[in-house]
Amino acid sequence: MELIKTEVVDDVAVVRLLSPDGQFPWGTRVFEHRINPLLIRQVNMALDLAETQGVNALTVIGDGRFFCNGMDLQYISANVAESTKIQADAEMLMSRILTLGIPTIAAVNGHITAGGAMLGLAFDKRLMPADSPGLFFVPGIDIGLVYSAGMTELMKAKLPTTMWNDTLCMGKRYQSKELKENGVVEDTPPASELYSASIQLAKSLRSKGKDPKTRETMRGIKNNLYKDAVALLGQKVQDMGFADGTFDATGRPKKAEEKENTEAEEMFWTAVTSHAGSPTAAMAQFSDDAYNTKLQPGTGAGTLIGNWFEERVLRDSSGEGRSVPQRHVPRSGLLKDWTKVPTVPRKGDDTFDRVYGPKSGLQWEPASHTIGKVDDSTPSIMREGPLATALKSAHHEGAETDVQQEEGIIEEVNHARYFETTTGVGHQKPDYTVAEKATHTSKSYAQEIRCGPEPDLMPALGNEGLEVPFHAHYSGVEQVTNQRMFLADPEFRNNVTASAATGVGAFHRNAEFTKGCDKFILGVHKDEALNAMYAGLKDTQPLRHLGGEYAPNHFAEIPSLAALKAAIHQKVHEVWGSMGYVSLRQRLFDFCDHEGFVTKSDVVAVLREQLGVAEEVQSKPLDIWLTQLVTMKKDELKASSFMSSLRPALPQKDKRRVATAFKLLQGPNSNGVIRLGDWLQRLDDSEVKQTVILAFGAEEEEAVANTAVTERVFLELFSDLAPFLDIGSLLQ
Known part of the structure; x- marks a missing residue:
């Protein structure tokens, strides 16, 4: 049976205690949410789910009139031998909630009594509606139960000392208003807003369980804070008085006459059993004939006396017996040929399960849901052997690998740049080396009319603000800006405002200048410290680049x-x-x-x-x-x-020197070119001279002496030489 429902809302695990109608086979009403093995197991499963999914907070809210009405005393009365184990499991659940590594909230919708009160106290915070008739009390004094040392320490840890005596010794009942005044509950919202209020409170506490480290810290803090309760809960649990407690099956105090009737009934059956030798024989003595015609008053014919005791055991343990209609299906109705799949769902014979109990792992269902229920399952028939299965799996994996490789090739081809299109077939780009030049050319002066004559490049080559080292990582390079260009020009430098270059770039802010004296590391000596720092920064280079081949800090491995x-x-x-x-x-x-x-x-x-x-x-x-x-x-x-x-970019100052040398080598009618021989004659380094001659495809200087060299080619040549040579000697 499903007693709880768990869902995750915005990293908050929401556990709802369901309130279905009906009762358990042992008579407990389901909607009371009493603590029994079934509830303990399902709550632990919800906590496992919350921990495995890494939620940041947990809230539990009940449906109906009860949040938790304490231990399931009717189940314990029917299973007294298990009472200590049930109590130990319940205390371990309380200890687990008490030390859970995330914030926990109990949205108390109704009555919270006895063991249920202790379960609610195990949560970090509690909400209880102001308009709810729910009560908080611990009735151990009234039903003859002495709560264990672990439970007592839990209540002492979560209740103010002013409530200890009234709650534990007097069994006083509290409503939500009194609990809020004593700090037991966090707030008392209206009942209609209890769910949303608990979710909102849980969301506000998510930062206290945001990651594994925080959750581990929270668990350690709680273990130290509640160490006395944790050390005793679930450890060396003693019987609280379940075997001889003065309470009835529902947890209410027994009346004196009821206790006397119970004792008389026990004495009667003891006498009968000792006289007849066995319970079955004793029952047979009080039967008129071989049939028990009156199993229960008004039920009609019964079963054979030989099966009557078994019938009673079945009814006491499972809530039903063999005499229930539509349960015992004859085996003649089953299929004889198991190789055929049934065309319609068939009924099954569950006599074995009813006699020996359900199979492990199956959820409990009431008889009202299972009577006449059809079996939709069909027998699993193996159609192929392990070898065929393995070959089939290998074939699918191989086919999937081939498809992935083909898709990778297609994707790479689609990303490649194509020029063999229909336009490329119909028209090819002409070869500029063999293209026919125009015979009669005309010069258009539209550009000069709009913008004036072409500017001289020499001033730009002398401006360090236009320097961009392309061979360095972009994160260590300052980009070209109007401010950097002006700062490098003596004529415009006074028009630029720049802070002391203590950061990455010249125009980055220095946080020390804007801090108040209360935040500055030297306090009231801020002015003196800043004056000294600024004086020391006057000689720094504001136009510097950090440079480097790799990104800084954590990005160096990229x-x-x-x-x-x-x-x-x-x-x-x-x-x-x-x-x-x-x-x-x-x-x-x-x-x-x-x-x-x-x-x-x-x-x-x-x-x-x-x-x-x-x-x-x-x-x-x-x-x-x-x-x-x-x-x-x-x-x-x-x-x-x-x-x-x-290759590394040629610095601006070297470009200026190369351009100057090129102009000096030009003749009166050079038409923008120089003779390579004129420059080679000035070179004193024979190794450089021979390398340049070989670079122009010759072995002797005379073969390349009349070669025309443009300014662009001249600049490219020095750009190739500059990375490993001092080109200053080559330009003299």
Whole structure:
């Protein structure tokens, strides 16, 4: 039978004590929520669920007139030998709730008495409606029960000392108003709002059970706080007086005449049994014939005397006997051929279960629900052996793996960039190296009319605020802003307001300047400390970059493009020395077509085979980087784009020096180019000179002396030399 219902609402476990009509076989009304083995087991299952799902709080609310009416004394009266075990299990449940690692709330909807009162006190907080007729009391003095030491310590821990004597010794009854005045209940909302109030209270306490560490801390605190009660609850439980208590089956005090009648009935049956030798024989002496025609007054014919005692035992233990109609189904109604599946549900014979008890693991159901109930189950027939099952499973797994691989290939292809479309077939991009130039060209001055003449690049190259080290991780690089550009320009620097550069960037706030004296670490000496700090920061570089190949702190283990480039950069220097990037460009151009495109596979071959990059760079990040550089063709990229992305950026001041040197090498009618020989004649470093000659595809200086070099090519050449050489001597 389902006595409780558990659900999780916003990380709060809500356990509702159900209140169905009817009674248990031993006579207890279900809606009283008395503590018996069935209720104990289901509440423990709800607590297990709350702990395994990691909820942050727990609330228990009852339905009907009772929250819990104490121990199930009718069950204990029928099973006196189990009374100590039932009490121990109940105390262990109270101890578990008392030390649960999350906040617990009891929404007391009605009466909460005796053992039920102790169960409610085990919760951290209690709510009880102001308009509820429910009572809180412990009637041990009235029914002859001495509550155990563990239960007593629990009540002492949760009740104020002013209530100890009245509650335990006098059995005083309290309503919600008095309980709130004494601090036993947290609040007394209207009965209609009890459920929502308990949920709201539980949600407000969720932070006290938010994670495993907090829950473990909560459990430890409760164990220390209630150590006296925890040490005694469920440990060395003594009989409280169940065997000879002065209470009837419902828990009410016995009347004197009832006790006398009970004692007389026991003396009568003792005398009969000792005279006849067995209960069955004693019953037979008082039967008129072989039949018990009056089993109960007004019930009609009974059963054979030989089965009458068994019938009485069955009725006392299970609530029904063999004589109940529609229960004993003849076996002739069952199928004889078990290989066939029945076309309609069939009735089953449960005589074995009724005589020897239900099978373990089955939930208890009242007879009113099971009489005439059909059996919907069908026999399970094995259609295939273990080998066929294993082969079938392996086939499905293999097919699933193949499908996943195919889907991965299709997804990769769909993400690839295609240029062989119908537009590509109908029209191909012309080769700019062989494209026919216009015979008669005209110059449009629309740009000059709108914007004026082209600006001089030299002032921009002298501004450090435009410096961007692309080879560093982006988290350590300050982005180009108007403020940084103005701060680096002497003419505009006075128009920029910047704090002392104590943070990551020049314009980040310094929290120490805005703290009050009560928060500042040096207290009232804030002014002196800030003046000293500011004086020490005047000589710092506000336009600095933190740099670095990896992200800071916790993100250092995340792969980055800057780290990949740094690994290749170091390998270039180790293998090819100071002319490494010139050598790398030359090897790449060996694989390029006439437009300067090289395939991704050729780039990988140069890096892996010629440069010797192996474990330093993984294949997946390298492929992603090269794919990002692919623009105009499907699997090909510009070698110059690869070089610009890989090598460290040329600083602004060096770009300015290179541009100045280029202008000095230009003749009167140079038309924007210089002779390579004019620059080679000024070089004193023979190694650099020979490397440059080889880079231009020759072996002798005379072969490349008249080669025209544009400013862009000149800048690219020095960008290849700058990472490992001091280019200042090459520009003199």
